[in-house]
Amino acid sequence: MSESFEPKIVAFVCTYCTYAGADLAGTSRLKYAPNVRIVRLPCTGRISPMFILKALQKGADSVLVSGCHPGDCHFAAGNYHARRRWTVFRALLAFTGIPEERIRFSWVSAAEGAKFADLINEITEETKKLGPFTQYQELQKAIETQSSY
Amino acid sequence: MAKIGVFVCHCGENIASNVDTANLVRKVSEHPGVEVCAEYKYFCSDPGQETVKRAIRENGLTGVVVAACSPRMHETTFRKACAEAGLNPYMLEMANIREHCSWVHSDKEKATEKAIEITRSLVEKVKRNNNLKPISVPVTRRALVIGGGIAGIQAALDIAGAGREVILVEREPSIGGHMSQLSETFPTLDCSQCILTPRMVEAIQHPNIKVLTYSEVEEVDGYIGNFKAKIRKKSRYVDIDKCTGCGDCIQKCPVKKVPSEFECGLGNRTAIYTPFAQAVPNVPVIDTTRCTYFKNGKCKICQKTCQIENCIDFGMQDTFEEYEVGAIVVATGFQIQDTTLYGEYGYGRYKDVITGLSFERLASASGPTSGVIKRPSDGKEPETIVFIQCAGSRDPSKGVRYCSKICCMYTAKHAMLYAHKNHDGRSRIFYMDIRAAGKGYDEFTRRAIEEDGAEYLRGRVSKLYEENGKLIVRGVDSLLGKPVEIAADMVVLATAIVPQPDAREFAKRIGIGYDEYGFYNEAHMKLRPVETATAGIYLCGACQSPKDIPDSVAQASAAAAKVLGLFSREQLEREPVVASVSDATCAGCFGCVMACPYNAIDVRDINDRNGNLIKQVADVNPGLCQGCGTCVTFCRSNSIDLAGFTENQIFAEIMAL
Numbered sequence: 001m002s003e004s005f006e007p008k009i010v011a012f013v014c015t016y017c018t019y020a021g022a023d024l025a026g027t028s029r030l031k032y033a034p035n036v037r038i039v040r041l042p043c044t045g046r047i048s049p050m051f052i053l054k055a056l057q058k059g060a061d062s063v064l065v066s067g068c069h070p071g072d073c074h075f076a077a078g079n080y081h082a083r084r085r086w087t088v089f090r091a092l093l094a095f096t097g098i099p100e101e102r103i104r105f106s107w108v109s110a111a112e113g114a115k116f117a118d119l120i121n122e123i124t125e126e127t128k129k130l131g132p133f134t135q136y137q138e139l140q141k142a143i144e145t146q147s148s149y
Numbered sequence: 150m151a152k153i154g155v156f157v158c159h160c161g162e163n164i165a166s167n168v169d170t171a172n173l174v175r176k177v178s179e180h181p182g183v184e185v186c187a188e189y190k191y192f193c194s195d196p197g198q199e200t201v202k203r204a205i206r207e208n209g210l211t212g213v214v215v216a217a218c219s220p221r222m223h224e225t226t227f228r229k230a231c232a233e234a235g236l237n238p239y240m241l242e243m244a245n246i247r248e249h250c251s252w253v254h255s256d257k258e259k260a261t262e263k264a265i266e267i268t269r270s271l272v273e274k275v276k277r278n279n280n281l282k283p284i285s286v287p288v289t290r291r292a293l294v295i296g297g298g299i300a301g302i303q304a305a306l307d308i309a310g311a312g313r314e315v316i317l318v319e320r321e322p323s324i325g326g327h328m329s330q331l332s333e334t335f336p337t338l339d340c341s342q343c344i345l346t347p348r349m350v351e352a353i354q355h356p357n358i359k360v361l362t363y364s365e366v367e368e369v370d371g372y373i374g375n376f377k378a379k380i381r382k383k384s385r386y387v388d389i390d391k392c393t394g395c396g397d398c399i400q401k402c403p404v405k406k407v408p409s410e411f412e413c414g415l416g417n418r419t420a421i422y423t424p425f426a427q428a429v430p431n432v433p434v435i436d437t438t439r440c441t442y443f444k445n446g447k448c449k450i451c452q453k454t455c456q457i458e459n460c461i462d463f464g465m466q467d468t469f470e471e472y473e474v475g476a477i478v479v480a481t482g483f484q485i486q487d488t489t490l491y492g493e494y495g496y497g498r499y500k501d502v503i504t505g506l507s508f509e510r511l512a513s514a515s516g517p518t519s520g521v522i523k524r525p526s527d528g529k530e531p532e533t534i535v536f537i538q539c540a541g542s543r544d545p546s547k548g549v550r551y552c553s554k555i556c557c558m559y560t561a562k563h564a565m566l567y568a569h570k571n572h573d574g575r576s577r578i579f580y581m582d583i584r585a586a587g588k589g590y591d592e593f594t595r596r597a598i599e600e601d602g603a604e605y606l607r608g609r610v611s612k613l614y615e616e617n618g619k620l621i622v623r624g625v626d627s628l629l630g631k632p633v634e635i636a637a638d639m640v641v642l643a644t645a646i647v648p649q650p651d652a653r654e655f656a657k658r659i660g661i662g663y664d665e666y667g668f669y670n671e672a673h674m675k676l677r678p679v680e681t682a683t684a685g686i687y688l689c690g691a692c693q694s695p696k697d698i699p700d701s702v703a704q705a706s707a708a709a710a711k712v713l714g715l716f717s718r719e720q721l722e723r724e725p726v727v728a729s730v731s732d733a734t735c736a737g738c739f740g741c742v743m744a745c746p747y748n749a750i751d752v753r754d755i756n757d758r759n760g761n762l763i764k765q766v767a768d769v770n771p772g773l774c775q776g777c778g779t780c781v782t783f784c785r786s787n788s789i790d791l792a793g794f795t796e797n798q799i800f801a802e803i804m805a806l
Contacts, residue, residue: 010803033254034263
């Protein structure tokens with residue numbers, strides 16, 4: 001992989017914990033990789049697997065899903081739903097051929113600014129190692145060539 | 150056709166120094182649908198907001214994106230500005246290019262690129278925002294106070310004094326908490342019980358306060374203004390309404406050697422008991438683990454002694470009561486650390502190594518020794534007492550990194566009380582620092598040293614062992630740089646204050662956050678010290694962090710003020726972020742009903758004109774819905790959507806990234 005590859009990471013986060021954690025990283029002036037784009041949702045329970053797939057399709061090289069720690073969900077149980085959904089979704093990913101490493105699931109609380117910064121740096125590094133995620137584009141091309149027959 | 154206004158804030162230099170705002174404005178202006186794009190030094194200032202308002206009016210904007218700080222900071226400010234300019238306040242999105250961008254990235258070029266993408270994606274979202282109206286919900290003006298220590302009592306009295314009803318729940322048989330165990334209080338040395346018991350009596354007699362002792366909160370449902378609390382009233386086996394508190398049953402109980410929890414094991418109680426003489430309510434409970442009847446099926450002496458018919462009832466069961474409350478004050482207090490963690494101090498091995506709380510009981514006139522300080526081992530009056538401060542606090546190796554705050558003061562108090570009771574006694578205090586910040590506190594510790602002869606030794610104790618009836622304390626005086634060895638008669642450990650053992654489990658049950666130790670989290674350490682992150686639940690006392698009495702009382706009154714502020718309104722306005730169901734497509738699988746953590750979704754029948762059932766659909770109660778969106782993700786037929794975070798909006802946001 002060329003040195004200049006800058007991955008794009010889309011992070012789906014809940015507003016109560018991880019979004020606030022990212023805010024804290026900001027107010028603490030912690031520096032982290034600029035590769036992440038945050039999509040704010042009320043709760044990890046709102047995060048549909050379709051969002052993740054859409055992000056990958058639109059050019060994200062990695063996706064992060066992060067919310068409140070188990071037991072700390074502002075909405076009591078949304079993060080448990082997200083966790084269960086992720087377990088099922090992971091199996092589906094393996095079936096579709098999307099490498100599991102492209103998607104990270106984590107808990108970052110509103111008090112864990114440093115954890116958020118570290119997490120983003122870690123994912124950025126890992127994604128750099130994995131290289132760009134091109135399977136979707138390749139698939140699209142393949143479909144286009146097929147349809148031209 | 151969407152007409153979006155984008156306002157890029159410099160936030161002084163906070164954003165502008167790290168993001169090329171001119172470039173950002175240029176790029177975003179080219180984005181389809183963007184009508185106006187402006188930059189300014191401080192959009193949150195009055196002239197800044199005026200600019201936004203004017204732009205809305207002059208261009209007939211249909212949506213606004215403010216690229217500035219976090220929405221947690223200024224979303225409300227700009228929503229208000231939108232509303233004042235005639236735009237629905239929910240047609241606003243904040244692009245967070247400060248906390249999530251300029252402050253965290255040092256590469257200006259990349260930060261600018263990121264800021265452009267964030268802003269564009271929110272332009273796409275705001276194009277799909279809908280006009281929303283805040284939801285009004287009624288407020289039940291009754292408060293639940295959990296914990297009947299001094300903090301809970303104070304909060305209850307303040308709320309009740311303002312004319313609102315209070316349910317005060319205490320799990321022990323009596324209210325009073327730890328303060329009732331103390332002998333004298335610093336820095337005035339007034340007797341703890343003398344100042345506390347009138348408050349306890351006031352609470353139980355107050356017409357607006359319902360005190361439920363020996364009760365625990367089992368479950369809390371609902372949300373601000375509309376909580377439902379389920380309370381378990383543990384069976385006392387004594388009818389609280391009939392009992393006169395004469396105490397005959399306690400006198401006659403044959404089981405007399407139960408170590409009293411209230412006396413820290415230094416005194417005994419009976420199997421049917423009140424924790425202490427001034428207990429409120431003065432109604433005994435039966436300890437079923439100790440009672441002869443519960444163990445062997447024979448005895449019932451207390452019942453035979455009792456003059457009142459059916460007052461003692463061995464068949465009594467736990468009962469449950471449900472209360473509707475609008476606000477909850479959590480005042481569940483603390484415990485002291487298990488001192489057996491400190492093998493080197495010999496707690497548990499040597500009877501004369503005691504905790505500070507035990508010393509309170511020894512010094513208390515109502516205590517097991519009637520206020521005479523005696524060694525627990527042989528009842529002799531000690532001639533030398535060694536006090537070890539920070540016995541647990543400020544020690545990461547024992548899991549307590551924090552300062553327990555009250556120990557410096559109470560140790561100075563103990564040395565004083567000891568000097569007052571035993572004029573020849575020596576108190577030697579091992580300390581790390583003397584932390585005496587507070588009104589009259591430093592004067593107090595100076596008094597202990599200068600007038601009452603407390604000898605402070607700066608250093609730690611490394612070892613403690615028994616020799617010829619004395620406790621040999623070995624440590625170091627770090628100011629002299631020399632080891633010291635003291636032959637003491639008694640050792641008092643200033644044990645760390647820790648959260649209640651079930652603090653975490655309880656926090657989960659009622660839905661509030663806690664820190665790494667288990668102390669409850671306030672919404673903001675500096676600016677919202679008595680609120681939790683859960684609206685309508687407030688904190689006071691040592692459940693939040695170690696606190697002395699004045700701080701606990703002050704915080705309790707602050708929590709009460711917050712509750713009364715909430716109760717000053719009949720209706721509450723709340724964010725309209727709620728789910729709604731499309732009747733046309735709902736297939737009636739009711740997966741959403743299962744997914745909803747708030748039981749906010751019901752089944753609704755759709756009937757034709759003749760009353761015949763056409764189909765059943767899910768129906769969201771907007772009053773109960775908290776807007777987490779779990780149901781939306783669950784819905785197989787895409788029939789539920791969440792206002793403010795619709796599928797349409799989120800996909801647009803992703804597509805634009």
